[in-house]
Amino acid sequence: DAGVIQSPRHEVTEMGQEVTLRCKPISGHNSLFWYRQTMMRGLELLIYFNNNVPIDDSGMPEDRFSAKMPNASFSTLKIQPSEPRDSAVYFCASNRQDEKLFFGSGTQLSVL
């Protein structure tokens, strides 16, 4: 299995631009999580899906952030418009119920 696949690995953009982060979970996993990692706040849960349905998006910082999971093998996290304070590493993770969480390698986002 290729593991959780995230793209792009690195994204550099200018303030105000739209950013789309992508995630392909491990086949057969029914839950998907988006986390953001910064030095100041550590790993924060943004949103998670069970069976493609968003369960809890209370961690999404503001309306500029949105996430979708149109099918079991794909999810996106979109920031529109982006701001410098959105610069962070964004991780996608997936699992099957009660099993361990597998993380992708992350997307390093820099908003200038």
Next chain:
Amino acid sequence: AQSVTQPDIHITVSEGASLELRCNYSYGATPYLFWYVQSPGQGLQLLLKYFSGDTLVQGIKGFEAEFKRSQSSFNLRKPSVHWSDAAEYFCAVGGHSGNTPLVFGKGTRLSVIA
């Protein structure tokens, strides 16, 4: 609300020395507890987990952790550290109900010196 505290931001140990990384949690019921390791530029990898039963759990790479309910702690230990253990270590707590998300501590960065 559940939370995890890792009191040590950065620890430096000599190669071959023993290691203990501290983790305290707050959770309303019996928790699931985890330790993850993150190497630079990589995602997190599970070292070990505690669900129930024996409070001393063994993980990969020679790590172990002990669940102490009375102290709300789940400290990670290794008897002899190798240079390759230098990384960031995260403690996490989760619930028993299906795919509930994990709450992570802010991590402890481990440096290993010769």
